[in-house]
Amino acid sequence: MQSINVHQASATNQATPPNPKKVKLSFDYNGSPDGVDHNLLILLHGLGDSKGPFASLGKNLKLPQTATLSVQAPEPVPYMDGCFQWFPSFDMLTGDLLTPANPERLKGLIRTRNLMDELIQHLIMDCGFNASNIYFFGFSQGGTVALDTVLFGKVRNLGGVVSISGYLLEEQRVDRKIGDGYGGYILVTQGEKDDTIGSKFEAEKRFKAIERQCASSAEISHIFISNKNHTMPSSEREWRLIHTFFGKNMSRRNIELENMSDVYLVK
Template identity: 85%
Template sequence: MQAINVQTPPAQSNKATPPKASKTKLSFDYTPSQDGIDHNLLVLLHGLGDSKGPFTNLGKQLKLPQTATLSVQAPEPVPYMDGCFQWFPSFDMLTGDLLTPANPERLKGLLRTREMMDGLINHLIKDCGFNPSNIFFFGFSQGGTVALDTVLFGKVRNLGGVVSISGYLLEEQRVDRKLGDGYAGYILVTQGEKDGTVGSKFEAEKRFKAIERQCGSTAETLQIFITNKDHTMPSSEREWRLIHTFFGKNMSRRNIELENMSDVYLVK
């Protein structure tokens, strides 16, 4: 007969180890969870021409339970615009026009950023103690592109999920997925019906399908169109409710009361 080994379960630490600037090439602001339990991590990625500061404040305003936040700044300054940053080259240096998918510098820049994001995620997991499935992303526009690229093509394949606001994969990186190798987490994309940057609803749906092609059969993906909205951050009660519902449904929670009960034992 096999012996039963009864033990008191080991105490879990409520605090994660804060990330160190020396461990990554990306600039960031880290904020511990407001309730003192750093179980999840929300990585916030700003849009083209912005910086990490406003998204640091957004992370605090979201007040997600048991969730620390990390607002990351894009690595490249926007030429001739002080305090503005981009995740990959976006403008023609001679004309000032936005680069098109035909320009190889966009994808080259995104691949450089992917490598830096991989290094940051590795640090967050190995040195700070975050479980990959508890790391989620919130990105706007170009930041949404980077968030999706990180979970779909990055080295860590079991990250928690993404909320992308009007952000999709670059058109030039639409590739077919190998069977059985897709992302298995959670993705929510919100899209303004009047978004002139992305284009028509048909174009937005086509770009969302490119995301779904990189996902496995167990992934949960959703695209929601917001009435009377252009290419902007969320401002309506409906859109913010969708975002909070997504995180509330898919982020795990520790049961602190159960953990603190003196008569709970681990049976092996």
């Protein structure tokens, strides 16, 4: 017969802050503004940026019961102080952007994937976050890393991703069997005038590559924003979509109920 364990509900609200000495990636961590670190939002900047501005963004979002972690890309952009990239992006001789034909892009992304796996394992094992309560917000190259982490990383039940104009690398498209794949939540927003991604047809094709990595139970959406290029969100409509995504999919603890002396946790 299966045993049943009864414990008084835990009053622990704050997670253990991540230890920068235990992982190789650099980050800025902030606990939830309401003191309840139930969820964690990992923010990943775009090409040529750094963790500082995204740490400020995480604070400004003020998501309830949500700590934030702004992670800095591991590789400096050559000849550009204070700018970072998640994988090699430029030809060192010409300065041109690397194309999908260059194998260094995917090799670099896989190196970053391993670093993200290390970080997430630390957040789960040492800091106390549940995998399903870990979410991502990434812009452009940071969105690529966020999607790669949830679709191909070692932890397969992460909560969800908001990717702003970020897709999988074209060269990493791998079909999955039906029913096998990521089963969480994904929102991709895309500017209708995004010259970096290209035409609407190209964006839709790249979104289908994401769909092929997801289980039938996944909830994924692709929304185009009018009069927008390859930039961070600035319109009320896009920010409303983002807040609605997190509000709908992030779970919440009922602290008032947990604080009642006669409430017990049954496992």
